[in-house]
Amino acid sequence: MRKTRLLFWLASSMLMLANATFAAELPEACKSYTPAVVGGPMPPPDSDAVVMRWLGNANFEFAYKGKVYLFDAYFDRTPRSHDLGFKASDVSKAEGIFISHAHFDHISDIGPVAKQTGAPVVGAPITAEVAKKLGVPEGQIVVAKGGETLHYGDATVEVALAQHSTIQPGLLDIYASLYKSDSPPFTEEEKKRLDYVQSLGTFDPKVITEGTLAYGLVFPSGFKAVLIGSAGPITPGVRALAEKLGPVDVAIVAYQVHAVADTQINYTWPFIELFKPKLFLPAHHDSAPPAWVDLGLEPLFAKIRTEMPNTAFLAPLYRSPICIAGGGPDQGKVLSFKY
Numbered sequence: 001m002r003k004t005r006l007l008f009w010l011a012s013s014m015l016m017l018a019n020a021t022f023a024a025e026l027p028e029a030c031k032s033y034t035p036a037v038v039g040g041p042m043p044p045p046d047s048d049a050v051v052m053r054w055l056g057n058a059n060f061e062f063a064y065k066g067k068v069y070l071f072d073a074y075f076d077r078t079p080r081s082h083d084l085g086f087k088a089s090d091v092s093k094a095e096g097i098f099i100s101h102a103h104f105d106h107i108s109d110i111g112p113v114a115k116q117t118g119a120p121v122v123g124a125p126i127t128a129e130v131a132k133k134l135g136v137p138e139g140q141i142v143v144a145k146g147g148e149t150l151h152y153g154d155a156t157v158e159v160a161l162a163q164h165s166t167i168q169p170g171l172l173d174i175y176a177s178l179y180k181s182d183s184p185p186f187t188e189e190e191k192k193r194l195d196y197v198q199s200l201g202t203f204d205p206k207v208i209t210e211g212t213l214a215y216g217l218v219f220p221s222g223f224k225a226v227l228i229g230s231a232g233p234i235t236p237g238v239r240a241l242a243e244k245l246g247p248v249d250v251a252i253v254a255y256q257v258h259a260v261a262d263t264q265i266n267y268t269w270p271f272i273e274l275f276k277p278k279l280f281l282p283a284h285h286d287s288a289p290p291a292w293v294d295l296g297l298e299p300l301f302a303k304i305r306t307e308m309p310n311t312a313f314l315a316p317l318y319r320s321p322i323c324i325a326g327g328g329p330d331q332g333k334v335l336s337f338k339y
């Protein structure tokens with residue numbers, strides 16, 4: 001009896017010790033499904049952890065030392081987009097918001113999100129025009145053309161002029177026909193909602209060559225991430241960004257719109273090869289009915305495993321916390337992740 005009790009006491013103290021060590025190393029934010037931009041926990045200033053979350057499409061947040069940085073603002077999405085678990089009206093915190101380009105699926109909610117956060121909104125000239133139309137206060141708009149180095153909170157943000165992807169004629173019709181054949185038709189209400197959300201952006205062809213930016217996010221510890229919201233051809237600006245940042249800790253690159261994996265890999269792969277990340281995260285691979293479908297990531301991951309064995313990869317769900325060492329000997333290593 002006494003022996004059992006002693007064992008029990010020993011086991012529970014060890015468990016408590018383990019929990020205490022875990023808690024000291026990993027902030028609460030590493031376990032939470034609540035994004036920092038909607039008021040979820042953030043890693044405290046004395047922690048070196050960076051907490052990243054995918055928030056649908058090419059939306060990502062990076063929380064670091066009590067501050068959060070937001071990439072893209074597309075939350076109240078088109079009908080039948082899968083649920084993110086929060087709304088644009090919930091987004092209340094950001095040190096800076098960095099828009100890839102002014103297509104609706106990157107910018108539609110920037111008006112309310114800019115007002116609710118009070119954060120500066122960075123984008124290309126055409127993005128700035130659209131942001132203004134969507135209600136972003138002019139004083140919050142920061143126009144960037146590529147080559148700028150900006151500072152917000154603890155972050156340095158390097159901006160590069162990238163290029164948007166383009167597709168062959170007919171592909172959009174094929175997706176429309178696939179959805180028509182394989183899912184119920186859109187209701188009138190859904191069609192109206194689709195048109196409305198699509199109107200919260202621009203289809204100006206200038207977006208392709210003049211309006212798409214890539215961002216490098218650098219923290220004082222030396223932690224570096226790069227975000228590519230559309231995987232077009234690699235531009236001189238993106239090449240210069242890669243030369244400036246060197247191998248990065250995290251690369252986030254769009255993986256859409258080609259349903260044939262080998263075709264899409266041809267577009268996404270050059271960015272992974274160029275930035276040589278310790279961790280690769282895909283973006284934009286979720287469906288957008290009646291256009292894009294949910295893309296399977298395995299063929300891309302298999303290529304990374306074979307050809308870049310030092311690059312880790314993850315496919316988080318919406319809001320899954322990915323905790324990474326932001327500094328020290330383990331910088332860039334995944335400390336914790338949960339689906």
Ligand SMILES: [Zn+2]
Nearest residue numbers: 101103164230
């Ligand atoms: Zn786009």
Ligand SMILES: [Zn+2]
Nearest residue numbers: 103105106284
């Ligand atoms: Zn897009």
